[in-house]
Amino acid sequence: MPHLLSAHDLPLAPMLERIRQYREGTTPRQGRGTIALLFYEPSTRTRGAFEQACVMLGYHPLVLTPSISSIVKGESLADTVRTLCAQGVRAIVIRHPHAGAAHTASRFSTVPILNAGDGAHEHPTQALLDIYTLWSHRGYPNPHTRWLEGVKVAIVGDVKHSRVARSNAILLTQAGAEVWLCAPPTLLPDAPLPGVQQTHSIEQALQNAHVVMALRLQTERMESGFLPSLNAYRRDYQITEARLQVAHPDCVVMHPGPIQRGVEIEDAVADGSRSLILTQVQVGLTVRAVCLEYALEN
Ligand code: ASP
Numbered sequence: 001m002p003h004l005l006s007a008h009d010l011p012l013a014p015m016l017e018r019i020r021q022y023r024e025g026t027t028p029r030q031g032r033g034t035i036a037l038l039f040y041e042p043s044t045r046t047r048g049a050f051e052q053a054c055v056m057l058g059y060h061p062l063v064l065t066p067s068i069s070s071i072v073k074g075e076s077l078a079d080t081v082r083t084l085c086a087q088g089v090r091a092i093v094i095r096h097p098h099a100g101a102a103h104t105a106s107r108f109s110t111v112p113i114l115n116a117g118d119g120a121h122e123h124p125t126q127a128l129l130d131i132y133t134l135w136s137h138r139g140y141p142n143p144h145t146r147w148l149e150g151v152k153v154a155i156v157g158d159v160k161h162s163r164v165a166r167s168n169a170i171l172l173t174q175a176g177a178e179v180w181l182c183a184p185p186t187l188l189p190d191a192p193l194p195g196v197q198q199t200h201s202i203e204q205a206l207q208n209a210h211v212v213m214a215l216r217l218q219t220e221r222m223e224s225g226f227l228p229s230l231n232a233y234r235r236d237y238q239i240t241e242a243r244l245q246v247a248h249p250d251c252v253v254m255h256p257g258p259i260q261r262g263v264e265i266e267d268a269v270a271d272g273s274r275s276l277i278l279t280q281v282q283v284g285l286t287v288r289a290v291c292l293e294y295a296l297e298n
Contacts, residue, residue, distance in 0.1 A: 032058040033090040035292065038080065038105075039065050039116070040096045045257050045284055046116050046126070050093050053289035059090065077101060078108040085110045091295055094118075097220075099163075112295035120161045120221055126256050127167035129287040131175065133280050134211060137252060146176025152248070154205040156239060157215025157264050159183040159198075160190075161222060164256045165215060169193045180205045184237065186226045187217075202237055209247045213254045214239045214265040230263065239265045241272070252276050 003009065021027045035054045039047055047063070054061035064071075064080075071080060077096070084092055091112045094105050099121035106113040117123040134148070141147035153172055159165045159181045172179050179196040181188065182205035188198050199205050206212060217233065227233050244251060253265070253274045261267055270277060 031060055033088065034060045034062050036084045036089040036092045037061055037063045037116075038084070038092055038094045038096075039063065040071070040094075040101075041117070043095055043116070045281055046095065046123075046288075049284040049288045050114075050116060050292075052285050053292055056285070056289050057292060059292070062089065077105060081105045081108045081113075091292060093292075114291060114295055117163050119163065120166075120218070121163050122167045123163040123256075124167050125284075125288055125291050126164050127171045128291065129280055129283045130164075130168055130213070130254060130256070131171045132287060133254065133276050133283050134252075136283075137276060137279070143175075148172060149176035150178075151176075151211065152178045152180065152209045153211040153213065154180045154182055154209040154247075155213045155215065156182045156202065156205055156237060158187045158217045158222075159215065160187045160226075161218035162215045164213075166193065168213065169196050177211075180209070182206075182237075184227065184233065202243065203246060206243055206247045209251055211252055211254065212239055212244065212247060213256075214259075215256070216258060216260055216264055234263060238263065239269050241266070241268050244269065244274070254280060257281065 018027075037047060037050055037054075051061045051063060069075075069080070075083075081092060089111060091114060092105065092109060093114045093116050094102050095116040096102065096118050099119035101118045102113055102115035102122075103118075115122055115124055117126070135141070135143065138147070155162075155165045155168060160183065165181060169179055169181070173195040181193065181196055181198045182202055183200060185200045188200065192198055217227070239253065244253075251274060253269055253272075253276065255265060255270065255277050257277065257280075259265060259270055259277070261270060269275065
Protein backbone atom coordinates (compact mmCIF):
# COMPACT_ATOMS: atom_id res chain seq x y z
CA MET A 1 0.00 0.00 0.00
CA PRO A 2 1.74 3.19 -1.12
CA HIS A 3 1.63 6.06 1.34
CA LEU A 4 2.27 9.54 -0.04
CA LEU A 5 4.22 11.21 2.70
CA SER A 6 7.15 12.81 0.91
CA ALA A 7 8.06 13.94 -2.61
CA HIS A 8 10.39 10.93 -2.55
CA ASP A 9 7.34 8.67 -2.66
CA LEU A 10 6.19 10.03 -6.04
CA PRO A 11 6.91 7.90 -9.12
CA LEU A 12 7.50 11.04 -11.16
CA ALA A 13 7.41 9.97 -14.82
CA PRO A 14 4.25 7.79 -14.66
CA MET A 15 2.55 10.40 -12.53
CA LEU A 16 3.28 13.15 -15.06
CA GLU A 17 1.90 11.01 -17.86
CA ARG A 18 -1.21 10.12 -15.91
CA ILE A 19 -1.90 13.75 -15.03
CA ARG A 20 -1.59 14.71 -18.68
CA GLN A 21 -4.09 12.00 -19.63
CA TYR A 22 -6.60 13.37 -17.15
CA ARG A 23 -6.08 16.96 -18.25
CA GLU A 24 -6.45 16.05 -21.90
CA GLY A 25 -9.62 14.17 -21.12
CA THR A 26 -8.48 10.74 -22.29
CA THR A 27 -9.34 9.17 -18.91
CA PRO A 28 -13.07 8.90 -18.27
CA ARG A 29 -14.22 10.89 -15.22
CA GLN A 30 -16.54 9.48 -12.62
CA GLY A 31 -19.79 11.31 -11.79
CA ARG A 32 -21.06 14.63 -13.12
CA GLY A 33 -18.58 16.85 -11.27
CA THR A 34 -18.43 18.84 -8.06
CA ILE A 35 -20.64 21.55 -6.61
CA ALA A 36 -19.09 23.76 -3.95
CA LEU A 37 -21.14 24.63 -0.88
CA LEU A 38 -19.50 27.71 0.59
CA PHE A 39 -21.04 28.27 4.00
CA TYR A 40 -19.72 31.28 5.92
CA GLU A 41 -22.63 31.01 8.39
CA PRO A 42 -24.12 28.05 10.28
CA SER A 43 -26.92 26.11 8.63
CA THR A 44 -28.70 22.81 9.20
CA ARG A 45 -31.64 22.63 6.79
CA THR A 46 -30.27 24.60 3.83
CA ARG A 47 -26.84 23.03 3.84
CA GLY A 48 -28.17 19.51 4.45
CA ALA A 49 -30.72 19.90 1.66
CA PHE A 50 -28.20 21.28 -0.85
CA GLU A 51 -25.72 18.55 0.06
CA GLN A 52 -28.29 15.80 -0.45
CA ALA A 53 -29.59 17.49 -3.59
CA CYS A 54 -26.08 17.37 -5.08
CA VAL A 55 -25.89 13.65 -4.41
CA MET A 56 -29.41 13.12 -5.77
CA LEU A 57 -28.37 14.76 -9.06
CA GLY A 58 -25.11 12.82 -9.28
CA TYR A 59 -22.75 15.65 -8.25
CA HIS A 60 -20.21 15.55 -5.48
CA PRO A 61 -20.82 18.22 -2.81
CA LEU A 62 -17.68 19.99 -1.65
CA VAL A 63 -18.56 21.67 1.63
CA LEU A 64 -16.33 24.57 2.66
CA THR A 65 -16.72 26.51 5.88
CA PRO A 66 -14.40 29.31 7.07
CA SER A 67 -12.84 27.27 9.87
CA ILE A 68 -11.70 24.53 7.47
CA SER A 69 -10.70 26.60 4.45
CA SER A 70 -8.26 29.37 3.55
CA ILE A 71 -10.94 31.90 4.46
CA VAL A 72 -9.58 31.60 7.99
CA LYS A 73 -6.19 32.66 6.58
CA GLY A 74 -7.73 35.85 5.22
CA GLU A 75 -8.54 34.80 1.66
CA SER A 76 -11.09 37.16 0.09
CA LEU A 77 -14.44 35.99 -1.21
CA ALA A 78 -13.35 36.90 -4.75
CA ASP A 79 -10.22 34.75 -4.49
CA THR A 80 -12.09 31.84 -2.94
CA VAL A 81 -14.59 31.96 -5.81
CA ARG A 82 -11.84 32.24 -8.43
CA THR A 83 -10.04 29.27 -6.83
CA LEU A 84 -13.14 27.09 -6.88
CA CYS A 85 -13.82 28.00 -10.51
CA ALA A 86 -10.22 27.17 -11.42
CA GLN A 87 -10.71 23.79 -9.75
CA GLY A 88 -13.57 23.14 -12.13
CA VAL A 89 -16.58 23.14 -9.80
CA ARG A 90 -19.84 23.23 -11.75
CA ALA A 91 -21.68 25.64 -9.43
CA ILE A 92 -21.18 27.44 -6.12
CA VAL A 93 -23.82 27.61 -3.41
CA ILE A 94 -23.05 30.42 -1.01
CA ARG A 95 -24.32 31.45 2.41
CA HIS A 96 -22.78 34.60 3.82
CA PRO A 97 -23.44 37.00 6.71
CA HIS A 98 -23.20 40.06 4.46
CA ALA A 99 -26.06 41.29 2.29
CA GLY A 100 -24.89 41.34 -1.32
CA ALA A 101 -22.22 38.64 -0.92
CA ALA A 102 -23.88 36.37 -3.50
CA HIS A 103 -23.94 39.23 -6.03
CA THR A 104 -20.28 39.94 -5.32
CA ALA A 105 -19.43 36.25 -5.81
CA SER A 106 -21.29 36.22 -9.14
CA ARG A 107 -19.00 38.98 -10.45
CA PHE A 108 -15.94 36.76 -10.03
CA SER A 109 -17.47 33.43 -10.95
CA THR A 110 -17.42 31.59 -14.23
CA VAL A 111 -20.06 29.13 -12.95
CA PRO A 112 -23.59 29.66 -11.56
CA ILE A 113 -23.83 31.11 -8.04
CA LEU A 114 -26.82 30.07 -5.91
CA ASN A 115 -27.67 32.33 -2.98
CA ALA A 116 -28.30 30.21 0.13
CA GLY A 117 -28.89 33.32 2.25
CA ASP A 118 -26.92 36.61 2.28
CA GLY A 119 -27.18 38.57 5.50
CA ALA A 120 -30.55 40.23 5.93
CA HIS A 121 -31.00 40.47 2.17
CA GLU A 122 -32.43 37.37 0.44
CA HIS A 123 -32.92 33.62 0.75
CA PRO A 124 -34.56 32.70 -2.58
CA THR A 125 -34.56 28.91 -2.24
CA GLN A 126 -36.27 29.17 1.16
CA ALA A 127 -38.98 31.33 -0.38
CA LEU A 128 -39.43 28.82 -3.21
CA LEU A 129 -39.84 25.93 -0.79
CA ASP A 130 -42.27 27.98 1.30
CA ILE A 131 -44.45 28.85 -1.68
CA TYR A 132 -44.25 25.26 -2.99
CA THR A 133 -45.45 24.06 0.44
CA LEU A 134 -48.45 26.40 0.14
CA TRP A 135 -49.08 25.38 -3.46
CA SER A 136 -49.27 21.69 -2.54
CA HIS A 137 -51.29 22.42 0.61
CA ARG A 138 -53.86 24.28 -1.52
CA GLY A 139 -54.16 21.38 -3.98
CA TYR A 140 -51.88 22.59 -6.82
CA PRO A 141 -53.95 25.46 -8.31
CA ASN A 142 -52.92 26.57 -11.81
CA PRO A 143 -49.48 28.13 -11.13
CA HIS A 144 -49.78 30.40 -14.19
CA THR A 145 -52.59 32.34 -12.49
CA ARG A 146 -52.54 34.61 -9.43
CA TRP A 147 -53.42 31.53 -7.40
CA LEU A 148 -52.88 33.19 -4.01
CA GLU A 149 -55.35 36.00 -4.78
CA GLY A 150 -57.58 36.53 -1.71
CA VAL A 151 -55.13 34.72 0.57
CA LYS A 152 -53.75 36.72 3.50
CA VAL A 153 -50.23 35.81 4.62
CA ALA A 154 -48.93 37.30 7.88
CA ILE A 155 -45.15 37.17 8.34
CA VAL A 156 -44.51 37.83 12.01
CA GLY A 157 -41.24 38.35 13.85
CA ASP A 158 -37.88 39.96 13.20
CA VAL A 159 -38.76 41.18 9.73
CA LYS A 160 -35.99 43.81 9.70
CA HIS A 161 -33.20 41.19 9.74
CA SER A 162 -35.04 38.49 7.82
CA ARG A 163 -33.86 37.46 4.36
CA VAL A 164 -36.70 34.91 4.41
CA ALA A 165 -39.31 37.68 4.72
CA ARG A 166 -37.77 39.66 1.86
CA SER A 167 -37.62 36.73 -0.58
CA ASN A 168 -41.06 35.49 0.44
CA ALA A 169 -42.57 38.93 -0.12
CA ILE A 170 -41.31 38.79 -3.73
CA LEU A 171 -42.75 35.35 -4.57
CA LEU A 172 -45.96 35.56 -2.53
CA THR A 173 -47.00 38.89 -4.07
CA GLN A 174 -46.20 37.51 -7.55
CA ALA A 175 -48.77 34.78 -6.92
CA GLY A 176 -51.28 37.41 -5.76
CA ALA A 177 -51.17 37.00 -1.96
CA GLU A 178 -52.01 39.84 0.40
CA VAL A 179 -48.80 39.96 2.45
CA TRP A 180 -48.57 41.56 5.88
CA LEU A 181 -45.28 42.06 7.71
CA CYS A 182 -45.66 42.34 11.46
CA ALA A 183 -43.03 43.16 14.07
CA PRO A 184 -42.35 45.51 16.94
CA PRO A 185 -41.70 48.99 15.45
CA THR A 186 -37.91 48.57 15.88
CA LEU A 187 -37.93 45.29 13.92
CA LEU A 188 -39.82 46.45 10.85
CA PRO A 189 -37.75 47.32 7.75
CA ASP A 190 -36.55 50.92 7.49
CA ALA A 191 -38.11 51.25 4.04
CA PRO A 192 -41.44 49.47 3.31
CA LEU A 193 -41.18 46.55 0.89
CA PRO A 194 -43.09 47.00 -2.36
CA GLY A 195 -46.61 45.59 -2.52
CA VAL A 196 -46.83 44.50 1.11
CA GLN A 197 -48.51 45.95 4.19
CA GLN A 198 -46.69 46.59 7.45
CA THR A 199 -48.04 46.75 10.97
CA HIS A 200 -46.84 46.44 14.52
CA SER A 201 -50.26 45.26 15.64
CA ILE A 202 -50.26 41.46 15.79
CA GLU A 203 -54.05 41.43 16.02
CA GLN A 204 -54.28 43.34 12.74
CA ALA A 205 -51.78 40.98 11.07
CA LEU A 206 -53.46 37.78 12.25
CA GLN A 207 -57.04 38.95 11.65
CA ASN A 208 -58.48 36.49 9.11
CA ALA A 209 -54.97 35.36 8.02
CA HIS A 210 -54.88 32.13 6.00
CA VAL A 211 -51.14 31.67 6.53
CA VAL A 212 -48.97 32.76 9.45
CA MET A 213 -45.24 32.58 8.99
CA ALA A 214 -43.27 32.98 12.23
CA LEU A 215 -39.71 34.30 12.10
CA ARG A 216 -36.83 33.82 14.53
CA LEU A 217 -35.27 36.80 16.28
CA GLN A 218 -31.98 37.11 14.33
CA THR A 219 -29.89 38.08 17.35
CA GLU A 220 -26.69 37.47 15.36
CA ARG A 221 -27.66 40.40 13.12
CA MET A 222 -28.92 42.70 15.87
CA GLU A 223 -27.05 45.41 17.61
CA SER A 224 -28.39 45.74 21.15
CA GLY A 225 -31.43 47.83 21.91
CA PHE A 226 -33.90 46.48 19.34
CA LEU A 227 -36.10 44.89 22.00
CA PRO A 228 -36.97 45.98 25.51
CA SER A 229 -36.79 42.33 26.62
CA LEU A 230 -37.37 38.81 25.39
CA ASN A 231 -40.31 38.49 27.74
CA ALA A 232 -41.95 41.58 26.28
CA TYR A 233 -41.49 40.09 22.79
CA ARG A 234 -43.06 36.79 23.89
CA ARG A 235 -45.95 38.57 25.53
CA ASP A 236 -46.69 40.82 22.55
CA TYR A 237 -45.71 38.80 19.45
CA GLN A 238 -45.49 35.07 20.18
CA ILE A 239 -47.70 33.00 17.85
CA THR A 240 -50.03 31.15 20.22
CA GLU A 241 -53.23 29.16 19.82
CA ALA A 242 -55.04 31.92 21.71
CA ARG A 243 -53.82 34.59 19.28
CA LEU A 244 -54.71 32.43 16.26
CA GLN A 245 -58.40 32.52 17.28
CA VAL A 246 -58.79 35.67 15.14
CA ALA A 247 -57.14 34.03 12.10
CA HIS A 248 -59.06 32.23 9.35
CA PRO A 249 -60.41 28.90 10.71
CA ASP A 250 -58.27 26.98 8.17
CA CYS A 251 -55.14 29.02 8.94
CA VAL A 252 -51.82 27.17 8.58
CA VAL A 253 -48.58 28.03 10.36
CA MET A 254 -45.11 28.00 8.84
CA HIS A 255 -41.58 28.67 10.10
CA PRO A 256 -38.31 28.54 8.14
CA GLY A 257 -36.41 27.18 11.16
CA PRO A 258 -34.48 27.06 13.31
CA ILE A 259 -37.33 27.47 15.80
CA GLN A 260 -36.72 29.10 19.13
CA ARG A 261 -39.46 27.28 20.91
CA GLY A 262 -41.34 29.38 23.42
CA VAL A 263 -40.02 32.63 21.94
CA GLU A 264 -41.57 33.41 18.54
CA ILE A 265 -43.94 30.42 18.57
CA GLU A 266 -45.44 28.25 21.31
CA ASP A 267 -44.92 24.47 21.20
CA ALA A 268 -48.62 23.72 20.81
CA VAL A 269 -48.69 25.68 17.54
CA ALA A 270 -45.32 24.47 16.19
CA ASP A 271 -46.33 20.84 16.75
CA GLY A 272 -50.08 21.25 16.21
CA SER A 273 -52.35 20.27 13.34
CA ARG A 274 -52.03 23.67 11.61
CA SER A 275 -48.27 23.38 11.37
CA LEU A 276 -46.62 22.87 7.96
CA ILE A 277 -43.12 23.21 9.42
CA LEU A 278 -41.93 19.66 8.76
CA THR A 279 -43.45 19.67 5.28
CA GLN A 280 -41.32 22.75 4.58
CA VAL A 281 -38.22 20.81 5.64
CA GLN A 282 -39.13 17.81 3.47
CA VAL A 283 -39.81 19.95 0.42
CA GLY A 284 -36.45 21.71 0.91
CA LEU A 285 -34.41 18.91 -0.63
CA THR A 286 -36.33 18.67 -3.89
CA VAL A 287 -36.46 22.45 -4.20
CA ARG A 288 -32.67 22.68 -3.94
CA ALA A 289 -32.25 19.88 -6.49
CA VAL A 290 -34.52 21.70 -8.93
CA CYS A 291 -32.70 25.01 -8.35
CA LEU A 292 -29.32 23.36 -9.01
CA GLU A 293 -30.66 21.66 -12.12
CA TYR A 294 -32.09 24.97 -13.36
CA ALA A 295 -28.79 26.79 -12.75
CA LEU A 296 -26.74 24.08 -14.45
CA GLU A 297 -28.97 23.57 -17.45
CA ASN A 298 -29.71 27.17 -18.43
N1 ASP B 1 -32.88 29.51 8.28
C1 ASP B 1 -33.35 30.82 7.90
C2 ASP B 1 -32.22 31.67 7.37
O1 ASP B 1 -31.13 31.19 7.18
C3 ASP B 1 -34.11 31.49 9.00
C4 ASP B 1 -33.34 31.75 10.26
O2 ASP B 1 -32.14 31.51 10.36
O3 ASP B 1 -33.99 32.21 11.20
O4 ASP B 1 -32.43 32.85 7.14
